[in-house]
Amino acid sequence: MMYCVGVDIGGMSIKAAVVDNKGNVLKKDKVVTDVEGGEDKIISDIGELVLSLVDPNDRNFVGIGIGCPGAINSAAGTVDQAYNLNWTDVPLAEKLSRIINRPIKISNDANVAALGETMFGVGRMYSDTIFITLGTGVGGGVIINNKLYEGNESKGGELGHMVIQVDGEQCSCGRKGCMEAYCSATALIRDTRRAMEKNPDSLMWKFSPTLDEVNGKTAFECRKKGDKAATEVVDKYVKYLGEGMLNFANIFRPQAIIIGGGVSAQKDYLIDMLKDYCKERLYGFAGMPRFDVLTAQLGNDAGMVGAAALIFSEVNASRK
Amino acid sequence: MMYCVGVDIGGMSIKAAVVDNKGNVLKKDKVVTDVEGGEDKIISDIGELVLSLVDPNDRNFVGIGIGCPGAINSAAGTVDQAYNLNWTDVPLAEKLSRIINRPIKISNDANVAALGETMFGVGRMYSDTIFITLGTGVGGGVIINNKLYEGNESKGGELGHMVIQVDGEQCSCGRKGCMEAYCSATALIRDTRRAMEKNPDSLMWKFSPTLDEVNGKTAFECRKKGDKAATEVVDKYVKYLGEGMLNFANIFRPQAIIIGGGVSAQKDYLIDMLKDYCKERLYGFAGMPRFDVLTAQLGNDAGMVGAAALIFSEVNASRK
Numbered sequence: 245m246m247y248c249v250g251v252d253i254g255g256m257s258i259k260a261a262v263v264d265n266k267g268n269v270l271k272k273d274k275v276v277t278d279v280e281g282g283e284d285k286i287i288s289d290i291g292e293l294v295l296s297l298v299d300p301n302d303r304n305f306v307g308i309g310i311g312c313p314g315a316i317n318s319a320a321g322t323v324d325q326a327y328n329l330n331w332t333d334v335p336l337a338e339k340l341s342r343i344i345n346r347p348i349k350i351s352n353d354a355n356v357a358a359l360g361e362t363m364f365g366v367g368r369m370y371s372d373t374i375f376i377t378l379g380t381g382v383g384g385g386v387i388i389n390n391k392l393y394e395g396n397e398s399k400g401g402e403l404g405h406m407v408i409q410v411d412g413e414q415c416s417c418g419r420k421g422c423m424e425a426y427c428s429a430t431a432l433i434r435d436t437r438r439a440m441e442k443n444p445d446s447l448m449w450k451f452s453p454t455l456d457e458v459n460g461k462t463a464f465e466c467r468k469k470g471d472k473a474a475t476e477v478v479d480k481y482v483k484y485l486g487e488g489m490l491n492f493a494n495i496f497r498p499q500a501i502i503i504g505g506g507v508s509a510q511k512d513y514l515i516d517m518l519k520d521y522c523k524e525r526l527y528g529f530a531g532m533p534r535f536d537v538l539t540a541q542l543g544n545d546a547g548m549v550g551a552a553a554l555i556f557s558e559v560n561a562s563r564k
Numbered sequence: 565m566m567y568c569v570g571v572d573i574g575g576m577s578i579k580a581a582v583v584d585n586k587g588n589v590l591k592k593d594k595v596v597t598d599v600e601g602g603e604d605k606i607i608s609d610i611g612e613l614v615l616s617l618v619d620p621n622d623r624n625f626v627g628i629g630i631g632c633p634g635a636i637n638s639a640a641g642t643v644d645q646a647y648n649l650n651w652t653d654v655p656l657a658e659k660l661s662r663i664i665n666r667p668i669k670i671s672n673d674a675n676v677a678a679l680g681e682t683m684f685g686v687g688r689m690y691s692d693t694i695f696i697t698l699g700t701g702v703g704g705g706v707i708i709n710n711k712l713y714e715g716n717e718s719k720g721g722e723l724g725h726m727v728i729q730v731d732g733e734q735c736s737c738g739r740k741g742c743m744e745a746y747c748s749a750t751a752l753i754r755d756t757r758r759a760m761e762k763n764p765d766s767l768m769w770k771f772s773p774t775l776d777e778v779n780g781k782t783a784f785e786c787r788k789k790g791d792k793a794a795t796e797v798v799d800k801y802v803k804y805l806g807e808g809m810l811n812f813a814n815i816f817r818p819q820a821i822i823i824g825g826g827v828s829a830q831k832d833y834l835i836d837m838l839k840d841y842c843k844e845r846l847y848g849f850a851g852m853p854r855f856d857v858l859t860a861q862l863g864n865d866a867g868m869v870g871a872a873a874l875i876f877s878e879v880n881a882s883r884k
Contacts, residue, residue: 315848325849372716386815388713395817396692397853402814405847407807410729417847419810487727490739494722495706495815497715527725527737528635529645531653533717 248555249294251310252353252547255279255328258286260293261545263552265559267364269545271297283334291343300344307347309554310336311356311547318351318398349554351392353547355401357540358385359392359557360550361502366541370499374492375540376403377505378485381416382424386496391557404428408487426484429460429506435480436463439473447471460507468513482514486521493535494527504540511539568875569614571630572673572867575599575648578606580613581865583872585879587684589865591617603654611663620664627667629874630656631676631867638671638718669874671712673867675721677860678705679712679877680870681822686861690819694812695860696723697825698805701736702744706816711877724748728807746804749780749826755800756783759793767791780827788833802834806841813855814847824860831859 245264252259254277261272275293278285290310298305314326321337323329337348351359358375367373367387375385384403386393395401404424405417412421413431425431437455440448447466452458463481466474489501503515518537526532542549565584572579574597581592595613598605610630618625634646641657643649657668671679678695687693687707695705704723706713715721724744725737732741733751745751757775760768767786772778783801786794809821823835838857846852862869 315852324851393708395815396819397817399848399852400815400817402847405814406726406811407728408730410732410804410807412730419807419845419847484730487730487739491726494725495715495720497717497720499716525739527722527739528719531644532635532719 246304246306246559247298248305248307248309248552249298250548250550250552251290251294251308252356252551253277253286253290253310253312253329254547255313258290258293259548260290260297261548261552262297263549265556267360267549267553269549272545272548273297277329279328279330283329283331284339286329287336287339288343291340294344300346305346306559307349307555308340308344309356309551310340310348310350311353311551311554312336312350313353316350316352316398318349318394321348321350323350347555347558349558351394351398351551351554352401354383355385355392355394356550356554357383357504357542357546358387358502358550359553360542360546361504361540362387362390363553363557364542364549365502365546366538367500367502370536372496372498373500373502374403374489374496374498375502375504376489377540378427378503378507379429379505381430382422382428383505388496392554403488403492406488406491408484408491423484423488427481427488432460432463432477432481432507433458435477436474439463439477443473446473448474461509464510464513478517482517482521486518486525489518489537490522490525490527493522497533498535499533500536500538502538502540504546508539515539566624566626566879567618568625568627568629568872569618570868570870570872571610571614571628572676572871573597573606573610573630573632573649574867575633578610578613579868580610580617581868581872582617583869585876587680587869587873589869592865592868593617597649599648599650603649603651604659606649607656607659608663611660614664620666625666626879627669627875628660628664629676629871630660630668630670631673631871632656632670633673636670636672636718638669638714641668641670643670667875667878669878671714671718671871671874672721674703675705675712675714676870676874677703677824677862677866678707678822678870679873680862680866681824681860682707682710683873683877684862684869685822685866686858687820687822690856692816692818693820693822694723694809694816694818695822695824696809697860698747698749698823698827699825700748700750702742702748703825708816712874723808723812726808726811728804728811743804743808747801747808752780752783752797752801752827753778755797756794759783759797763793766793768794781829784830784833798837802837802841806838806845809838809857810842810845810847813842817853818855819853820856820858822858822860824866828859835859
């Protein structure tokens with residue numbers, strides 16, 4: 245049985261799992277990310293972690309897939325820039341292959357999650373999907389015909405940095421009005437706080453007694469109880485997220501849009517509102533293909549399973 | 565020498581050209597589009613037009629490419645909906661192949677222009693481009709790795725229907741704030757008229773003495789002469805177009821964005837402003853790939869040459 249190792253490099257920890265070709269996690273482990281140790285130390289730690297999980301000479305071990313934050317060049321196997329690792333121009337694949345001589349593929353963490361969810365997660369019935377992760381920022385990934393689409397020099401797919409409101413809220417990228425500035429958990433929390441300041445009687449003050457305690461659930465949970473200010477916050481959130489999703493739908497016409505990240509913990513409560521919002525607004529005549537809206541399901545393993553999917557998607561492609 | 569016929573179906577006329585594999589137009593002709601005659605009459609007219617240009621038994625004649633307005637299913641060879649032809653679910657490729665038994669490929673007219681400009685026009689140095697046509701509406705096409713990307717069921721690539729201003733100007737598609745509602749010639753004319761109504765002293769009243777005479781040049785030509793109101797109209801136009809282009813850049817990271825359609829007649833005057841606007845606003849670190857901005861150059865032949873490119877791009881792909 246064919247298997248590979250999926251590695252999920254984060255600023256805090258490096259996680260690795262042995263994943264079979266159906267996306268099952270057979271074994272996993274992790275180590276602390278030694279950012280201060282520098283690139284060679286981290287790469288050596290990755291090598292040790294992988295070797296603790298597999299026998300590098302087993303013929304069924306077909307490769308190592310790696311998901312990494314930042315700007316990656318997949319074709320070159322390099323990490324061009326990863327701020328939270330303090331990496332610039334790191335030839336990750338080449339250096340790791342000196343430790344373990346197996347096929348190594350790397351990609352951006354959001355891309356990897358997109359591929360994992362489509363090959364092995366909630367999107368496995370579909371060949372064309374968009375993955376949107378709603379966390380501190382808004383990340384995204386595009387799957388076209390079962391393959392990850394990363395854009396030229398693998399620098400595309402920055403779905404969160406699509407402006408949907410010219411001159412709107414300031415985004416971390418320098419522009420104003422990006423989807424990230426409306427649809428990240430950070431933006432949701434900002435809008436929740438603003439609404440609370442304007443509405444001292446809102447139920448949200450019971451759920452989160454101080455502004456510091458506001459989180460991505462505050463507005464959602466209070467909307468469920470009928471709070472008016474919370475309802476306005478959530479409805480605005482759904483509207484902006486829906487508009488972004490409709491944009492991707494008109495550009496890519498995916499079969500499904502998969503929602504991940506912290507805010508997706510709302511599951512069907514959020515998904516149903518998004519479906520309602522998008523239903524009548526898609527461009528085109530009545531016969532145009534519709535898209536499904538799904539909650540990501542791989543959870544904490546998404547990074548590792550998705551990284552493994554990088555290898556399996558190559559293996560599958562070369563067999564066609 | 566290999567050649568094919570590119571057909572450009574419009575609501576007014578059907579144009580066809582014999583195009584060689586370098587994109588040269590060797591011969592061309594056209595007929596009036598007999599919309600009232602119905603689909604079979606139009607298809608029969610296309611057949612006659614093609615046969616008047618080529619010998620169907622010549623082995624160098626490798627196929628017929630067709631660009632058609634509306635919603636096309638390229639894989640199926642069908643026109644699912646084309647309002648200005650009054651067509652619904654027309655099996656165009658199949659019916660035409662009964663008249664001329666050669667490979668037939670069809671696609672949407674904006675897609676075809678995108679492919680033509682990238683294979684044979686101003687974008688021929690690039691493999692990854694975005695084409696944006698600024699006319700009555702805003703059309704678009706996406707070329708990924710030298711191939712047309714049409715989206716799932718070939719219903720994607722509707723670049724003009726990306727909302728860049730939530731709750732903004734009404735768009736014909738039903739949503740508000742689409743790029744088309746700010747960047748089409750129609751939108752430019754609307755904004756020019758509004759500015760003239762507010763500024764009775766503007767030079768624009770000299771260029772276009774009545775609001776009915778306003779066209780896509782009014783604001784541009786008066787900006788060139790320093791008119792303040794015209795400058796505001798054009799600067800706003802450039803800003804919205806620039807924001808849309810930056811969105812596509814962050815999603816696809818093309819090597820070049822090609823501007824076509826009526827407004828592109830401004831050439832470098834517009835292109836230079838767009839380059840300036842986009843220069844500092846692209847997402848990512850300093851090493852991220854930049855994109856060039858170019859004016860489409862195939863002009864009136866774009867539809868036919870681009871349609872021919874549909875065939876040549878298939879031929880090239882199958883040779884790889």
